[in-house]
Amino acid sequence: MSKKITIKEVAHKVGLSITAVSQILNGKGARFSEGNIKKVFAARDELHYVPSLAARNLSNKTDVTIGVLVPAISNPFFSEFLQSIENYSDPKTHVMMIGLDGDRGQLYSAIEGLLSQGIDGLIVAVAVDGYPEVNALLKENLIPYIVLDQNNTKDSDFIAADDFHGGQLAAQYLCSLGHEKISIVAANSEATTYNLTVRLNGFLETCRDSGIKKENIQIIKTQFTKHGGQKTAAAIIAFRPTAIFTLSDELAIGVLGGLNDYGFKVPDDFSLIGYDDTDYAEFMNPKLTTIRQPIPLLAKYALEMLKNRMINPKIKEQIRTVDVELIIRDSCKKR
CATH class of the missing domain: 1.10.260.40 (lambda repressor-like DNA-binding domains)
Incomplete structure (x- = not known):
């Protein structure tokens, strides 16, 4: 044979x-x-x-095939984003989804695999900054693509939530409750992306403008997962803040679990505010105060912008920002 x-x-x-x-x-x-x-x-x-x-x-x-690449399908933010892409896709649009499971070393091969399947366009929700070979791959194959807010790019279509404003909203709310000593749980260098840096900067700048001293701000960097958040509990307790800001709801649920392990309660001992408003935020105990990203809207606009580019490759660069909002629940209290 x-x-x-x-x-x-x-x-x-x-x-x-x-x-x-x-x-x-x-x-x-x-x-x-x-x-x-x-x-x-x-x-x-x-x-x-x-x-x-x-x-x-x-x-x-007669049909089009769109590839969507995310860091991890298991992350509630990206699973909701992928579901929203599916919801907004018409019957003649086929969606091929790949999650890297946190392994960015697979970024090039994942994109190459999508391209080899004959996709007509690509939505990249993974940070490609610092990967010139990935940018070259996309450019040389002339595939229309759009990047989500994890990237700081000047040479492609781009859609993002207003993360600087999100950081501002979180800081303003904690300051309005009288908190003057705050721990921030952020991503380690391996997981830090452009949008997370902007989010953190918005928070820090607002704290500074509100008169909070630099020594009263603790920044803990960890894996951008629930387990990473859980591991920060000891450092938070040692610092003794009155409030905690996590750069994602994933981190927030981990921090909450870690504090519970040590016998501390939210919001009795620490106020806690997250970011994203993923689907489980309102089912946590206590229900999580957080910054809502309009995930379905991000998906809708990403699809629209990509199809615009596919129809007319010569249109000018498309850049769009969508706003965020503070969702107040039960995890924060007055100082």
């Missing part, structure tokens, strides 16, 4: 990337030279390469 020829072998024969060959074979090779297109089809016929049924289905010209 003869060995099945793979697309990798076709790519090797013509000296092009797997991504380029896949796009040409899927009828999406208009961006490539006529010479390269002819070489690919000639190699396909010579090697008797047959695309899989799935690949042929994806090449249906």
